[in-house]
Amino acid sequence: MDQLSIAGTTASEIAASVRALHERGALRAGDALPPVRELAVRLGVNRNTAVAAYRMLAQAGVVTARGRAGTVVAGREAVAQEGYAADSVLRDIGTGNPDPGRIPDLSPALARAIGRPVLYGEPVIDPALEERALDWVRADLPATDVRITVTNGAVDAVERLLAQALHRDDAVALEDPCFLASIHTVRLGGYRAVPVSVDAEGMTVDGLRAALDAGVRAVICTPRAQNPTGASLSPARAAALREVLADHPYVLVIEDDHFSMLSQRGYETLIGPEHRRYALVRSVSKSLGPDMCLAVAATDPETADRLAFRLSPGTTWVSHILQRLVLAQLTDDAVLDRVADAGRYYADRNAAFAARLTERGLPTEPGDGLNLWVPLPVEARVVVERLMRRGWLARTGDEFQLAEHPAPSQHLRLTVHDLDEDETARLLDDLTEAALGK
Template sequence: MMSDQITGTTASDIADSVRALRERGVLRPGSVLPPVRELAATLGVNRNTAVAAYRQLAQAGLVVSRGRAGTVVAGLETVAQEGYAPDTVLRDIGTGNPDPRLIPDPAPALMTIASRPVLYGEPVIDRGLEEWARDWMSGDLTDVDFRITVTSGAVDAVERLLAQALMRDDAVALEDPCFLASIHTVRLGGYRAVAVPVDSQGMTVDGLKAALEAGVRAVICTPRAQNPTGASLTAARAAELRAVLAEHPYVLIIEDDHFSMLSQRPYESLIGPEHRRFALVRSVSKFLGPDMCLAIAATDAETADRLGMRLSPGTTWVSHLLQRLALTQLTDASVMAEVADAASHYAERNTAFAELLRDSGIAATASDGLSLWVEFPLPARAIAERLMRRGWLARTGDDFALDERAEPSHHLRLTVHDLSDDDAATLVADLVAAAR
């Protein structure tokens, strides 16, 4: 029995014993540790001592609690990533990428940005970008006081926001199905993901209530164009969620409004006027390009101070050249016209493809975002395998599930906005054939 190999009479000794067994290879990633009561009885210690030992191991990232499945030895868990598959001969319809032809050319802006060197000790936020960002955010955050911080993209912002507020093994509420980067960030940080189901109106009220009862210390929500479903919060749903969160003002709310300027839906927020810990994060990656690696976070003052400590001059601030480049494009009327055209293009192409699917007998609705979330009568993996034989590489809903033991998904996330009319018609025919 595993409990016979673990030794110690104090929490620290027990944790050290488990660590030593892991380092010697006796315990491998995925190995299930003895239940607390069993271990305590075997070692002749109080149950609370065993609990404390497991907590120390969890905070060190050495074990992970799986609820009823027990406590297991942690490993380097792989998480599916966004992007295209460079080594495939198949047509990739699972990328989740914007169309590169619709990303404004930065060359004209590069020729005009100021070249004054920035030195150590100077403000980490470009003043011009800060003023522009404050005006942009204040149009939506009308009832709360906020401060602006600039980070190296939305994922960087979320990672820093969680790090400044949480400890390992703290619980975080995530949408289910969930954005791949959020899954990866939470797992890498050693936090516990608590799933909150998403329907056509966004995060569900009952799901959020259950997550708060489970003790989550942070909630990550996508207010519109939720990835992968495309759902956006309605005004009614947002009001219900704010009412629930009003009783938990110190739970950190992180809103990842990644589709902001491209969205066809109004912004609705979980952040109430009395909420004490919040962050609205908007990156420029979907409309100015993923390689821009820049996001703007509007947060409460304390969160801004903590973020500022993690963005110290000389180490981790965002390049002022990059900030000036973003500002130059964001204040250029011709660039903003290109962004507006791109927004219309994504909406029109997704709507047209959804209509083709419906005309062919497959229920589909174009919501918001770069992709479509389509349900099929068969498990999605079977559909994807059949599509591969027809020359398509699709992404199944299984990649976006928080619970790896969940029932097989019946959804595909399809990125089709860059298909020609002929290719779109061919794909629809192949989807119909694959779904038989």
């Protein structure tokens, strides 16, 4: 290990030096870096400079902080993702996927989506889709001058929104526990995640206030069907959060309303009438299928103008064929009826499973969304290990936690809407025995 070769007098120089040593193979996965105090003395810099360098490296994924065990060079560890686990023979009940049988058939819309070729220099947004998107969001936003941007899904929207507003090492408020894609987007962008706790009514007021006091430049909130908890903002909670944000009108507020077409809950917003920087993002992947990578971002004019530089006619845009395909479905009453039926189906299935768990001594609230957030009397990883021996692959809440040294999670996030009756009965038995020993 060549830690003696680390050099630099600024945080950026120190971080670049460690990166270079790593790239040359002088530092390998698992190698320990010097303690912050020791490095600062060796380089003749302030301790805070060494701390900032290690933070930059951690956010870039080069090193991993292990508390009292120190800071080590990170390996190429797999990160948690949504979807089916690869190469598992177990019945996967943690996918977060919609039911493929509930996704509308694209065939009728395809003929309407194919039109004349679109060439360089033409508008990046299909005018008819833009008008439909405005209708979709206009009643839910207090502002009158709303602009629409089309992106390749909600994750792409959030990534672009943060990139146009923030610099590396800026702080972003994230719900804790948090949607996996948001965690990855913030980490890979080099931003600092500031956790805001979530309860049954969504993002907490004290948590948001503390994050704003810590200097966050952006807030990412899920107004309903929060993933993984299923929480939705209540009217009272949304009003209280707007009151807190009223003193911070230039903090970018991003609302990821990913479940809007399927949700059984009303929409409540953090965005007040005087807030200056905002984005309401609505995607179609949960309702029209994960491969329909399209989202609309309704934003203030300044944010829209900044996004336009990143979605220009000469460089990149969302396929007009995809835009027309989504528009054809959003204007088809049969498709909309099918989506509405799917939303009720997910809610009914989750509520029924939660009720049966509650009867068995595991009180569970169904929330909103594709998943169930199941509280446990013991550590979740213990229950998961017991379920694996019974043929199930479940997902613990640990993967969704943001806190630097969180307590072991006592929640499972389960996707149960696609289980048949025999599977449902067996899972109820196995989960009860795994969690309660009976």
